Amino acid sequence: MMDRLESLLQPDQVSTQEETRVAYSRDASRIQGECRAVVWPETVTDVVRLAQWAAETGIDLVPRGAGTGLCGGATPQNSVVVDSARLRQMDVLNIQLKQVVVEAGVPLDQLNMNLRSAGLFLPVIPGSHRSATIGGMIATNAAGLHAVRYGRMANWVENIIVVNGNGQVQCLAGSERSNSAGWEGITGMIVQATLRLTECPGKRSLTLLSFENLRIMLDQIDTLKTNPELSAMEYVNPNAAIMVGWAAKHTLLIEYHNSDGEIKDPEEISIIWRGRESLSARLTQAGYPVSEDPQIPPEAQEEILGWLFAQEIPVFGHLGVGILHPRFLPDDPRIPELYGRVSVAGGRINGEHGMGLKKRRWASEALKKDFHALKTQFDPHHVFNRGKLC
Numbered sequence: 001m002m003d004r005l006e007s008l009l010q011p012d013q014v015s016t017q018e019e020t021r022v023a024y025s026r027d028a029s030r031i032q033g034e035c036r037a038v039v040w041p042e043t044v045t046d047v048v049r050l051a052q053w054a055a056e057t058g059i060d061l062v063p064r065g066a067g068t069g070l071c072g073g074a075t076p077q078n079s080v081v082v083d084s085a086r087l088r089q090m091d092v093l094n095i096q097l098k099q100v101v102v103e104a105g106v107p108l109d110q111l112n113m114n115l116r117s118a119g120l121f122l123p124v125i126p127g128s129h130r131s132a133t134i135g136g137m138i139a140t141n142a143a144g145l146h147a148v149r150y151g152r153m154a155n156w157v158e159n160i161i162v163v164n165g166n167g168q169v170q171c172l173a174g175s176e177r178s179n180s181a182g183w184e185g186i187t188g189m190i191v192q193a194t195l196r197l198t199e200c201p202g203k204r205s206l207t208l209l210s211f212e213n214l215r216i217m218l219d220q221i222d223t224l225k226t227n228p229e230l231s232a233m234e235y236v237n238p239n240a241a242i243m244v245g246w247a248a249k250h251t252l253l254i255e256y257h258n259s260d261g262e263i264k265d266p267e268e269i270s271i272i273w274r275g276r277e278s279l280s281a282r283l284t285q286a287g288y289p290v291s292e293d294p295q296i297p298p299e300a301q302e303e304i305l306g307w308l309f310a311q312e313i314p315v316f317g318h319l320g321v322g323i324l325h326p327r328f329l330p331d332d333p334r335i336p337e338l339y340g341r342v343s344v345a346g347g348r349i350n351g352e353h354g355m356g357l358k359k360r361r362w363a364s365e366a367l368k369k370d371f372h373a374l375k376t377q378f379d380p381h382h383v384f385n386r387g388k389l390c
Ligand SMILES: Cc1cc2nc3c(=O)[nH]c(=O)nc-3n(C[C@H](O)[C@H](O)[C@H](O)COP(=O)(O)OP(=O)(O)OC[C@H]3O[C@@H](n4cnc5c(N)ncnc54)[C@H](O)[C@@H]3O)c2cc1C
Pocket: 027, 028, 062, 063, 064, 065, 066, 067, 068, 069, 070, 072, 073, 074, 084, 104, 105, 125, 126, 127, 128, 131, 132, 133, 134, 135, 136, 137, 138, 139, 140, 141, 142, 143, 144, 145, 184, 185, 186, 188, 189, 190, 191, 280, 281, 352, 353, 356, 385
């Protein structure tokens, strides 16, 4: 079967070497899987051939962008990993319409760097923006640092070209886009997308607010959100703040796309953002490698953030949209306790990282029903991401 796989593509587009398979056997979630082979399609036709081969052989394919996912979505389970790294064309930029056509493997920062001269950018910025790919961001419906102003990836997708599990190429637009955006690759491999863009901000400024008391901080949020130029509202709890040398307080990092913030010096602004963005790596080094992503409704934030602080769990995240990242040791029994509290409070257990392999045991009946309907329509032989989500 692997001989036939090798005959579908050029020799440098397929690897069954052990070191490659080991490197692709997990994503940033650290959930370990098993990889049979890695392939690097260069065209849509390559992906079509791969889907047909998988349907015939019964071996499943796992689409992979940069592998920064934190739920095992790109972790193979005795599968062939389809790396989008050679699908990196950026074709058409329509400045009037503020749209760009890109292939799935383009990393976000590379896209935004290329758009800079046109004064436009894609404003969905996950913490992993240096490497996360457009395909991975659409598949997970990524949110991130500016979600309070710009929302999630699905808001910025005009249409998506997908190779489905039958090997058909489909263009999904309008309401059909939601059959792939946020479905973590279970309906097929995204190969290209037309994205909407917005103007780069002319100015940026920041305010850092620190609070001894959580309730007093939370009481400020609605007022702060009334500023139409608000572009980020990040929270860092006292246990996380000390990791970047900030005071051990409940801290809000607030960014505006004008001069309303107290800090206006671009160098100072970038030092503060670098501190915030270094938190994930610092907490991993400090022994908290597991990142969760509950989305907590405003009325439950005092109770849940207070509980996390009392448990000495470091937390940071996008409080402007209620998505927080408490950090844990692997298998910490307080993780299910957290999600129990979040569910009771009417929050979401998958704020922005997706379900992948990690959270499928918490899949609701409604999600399972939608999953089965989509699989029947787009991927009846379970060619793509078998065993994920549900
Ligand atoms: C330090 C750090 C910070 C992060 N911060 C954020 C954040 O602020 N906001 C946020 O939303 N996420 C965040 N994440 C999670 C992750 O970066 C995002 O989910 C990102 O969108 C994944 O992109 P990727 O290219 O790495 O995808 P992968 O990890 O490679 O894949 C993710 C999922 O998408 C599927 N997929 C990938 N490419 C395709 C494709 N072409 N077609 C179909 N399916 C595909 C995979 O099968 C998998 O299920 C963070 C991760 C890290 C490590």
